[in-house]
Amino acid sequence: MFTYHINMKTLFMLLLFCHVASTGKIVKHSLKVLLTATSGITNIPEFVNFGMVDEVEMAYYDSNIKIVETKQDWMRDFMKDNPKHMEWYTQMCFKYQQVFRAYIDDLKQRLNQTGGAHILQAMSGCEWDDETGEVIGFSQFGYDGEDFIALDLQTMTWTATRQKAFTTKLIWNADKASLEYSKYYFNHECPHWLKEYVHYGRSSLQRTDLPSVSLIQKTPSSPVSCHATGFYPDRAMMYWRKDGEEHHEDLDHGEILPNHDGSFQISVDLILSSVAPEDWRRYDCVFNLSGVEDDIVTKLDKAQIRTNWGKTEIRSGEGGRQVSDLLI
Structure with a gap:
């Protein structure tokens, strides 16, 4: 289930997407992109993007600062060595800022919501097992604190988790070009970048210090x-x-x-x-x-x-x- 809080960073860290804590050597790695668009909330950015590797924040963007901030030394090294990736990452953040603004405006209109505070959240990404090579992708949305719609990567179709998401499901399932891109992204592009990030951040990501x-x-x-x-x-x-x-x-x-x-x-x-x-x-x-x-x-x-x-x-x-x- 989705939830939100007035503090945007706390909002994303409290997203109720659970992961299993591992013991011993970490073999399953994850790349998650957490996004939000808000309407009617004045003291936080209208759009926020968090990038996380193995649950560690590695990049941040919002509609106020309009730039990508790298949050880990190893991520700064990666971006320095791959300047075109920083340009691509920034362009994608800006693109999704516009897309999510359109999504939330469309939902408000379709659900006859003329005022008040509204929030659209999404989490997408992939998990990679570096022993078996297995890759699992995921993409799901929440609206106003509830699960809304999720992508089934086995059938490459969107599934509505609320009745009010039924029309969105029909529209998104009819967009075959976007579904084809999603299939490529989750099966190839996402695991590619995840492996690159893990390579740069391995010593930090697998560091454990007892208290x-x-x-x-x-x-x-x-x-x-x-x-x-x-x-x-x-x-x-x-x-x-x-x-x-x-x-x-x-x-x-x-x-x-x-x-x-x-x-x-x-x-x-x-x-x-x-x-x-x-x-x-x-x-x-x-x-x-x-x-x-x-x-x-x-x-x-x-x-x-x-x-x-x-x-x-x-x-x-x-x-x-x-x-x-x-x-x-």
Whole structure:
């Protein structure tokens, strides 16, 4: 399902297209292009394009800046070595800016939407298994927070996922030239560029840095925060367990945030007011990093909590923001 948020970068990072976290060596790579057009929303660009390789943002374009911004050093190297590709990428962004503007205007007219805020999203791209050589393409659209239409690459036909997309399905399925180009793009062009990007970014894309994990409590009545910092990439999960089962009550989940050195941090707070002292031993904090098989498990132990009144701290791994910074 599609969703959107007033902050455009958060919008795309929260798109509910799931991927399976891998363990060990990454053999399946993905190239995703995330696009949006908006109408009636004044504080964000009318069109945004994100390019992502293996869930890492590598390029960004919007209708305000009107240029492609490369987001990774390896992508900047690739564009420097392939200047015509940068020109092509920019032209494609500008083209889809116009196309999506037309799409959303057409949908508003067809659905009799005369005002209000509307948003059209799309995700397209391909996955490539570098061991088997298998390539899988995908293209799907959402409108106003709901799935709308998707391309079936087996039959090369568009499938409406909502009744209001039925007319769009008929129009797009009648455009045989576009369907032929899509077939070529998803089977040849997309995997070609994905392989090129992976070649340039392999050392970075397959980098894994384990975090330092600490238990932090600002005051005796504050929640206990399980804080991990210094990990890479940002495909990570952190949660509390009770008796070995994931715990969902009395928690405050923080977002994954960037550190100044390019690594990431996250924290999950456990509210202790409803936890009896004798039950502390039943809780632990679990950190999982995509591509790493073993979790980092931190027991809830008073003796291991870092506080402003002087206790010890637990650490696992290297780097990141100092725990003392979080206690101020």
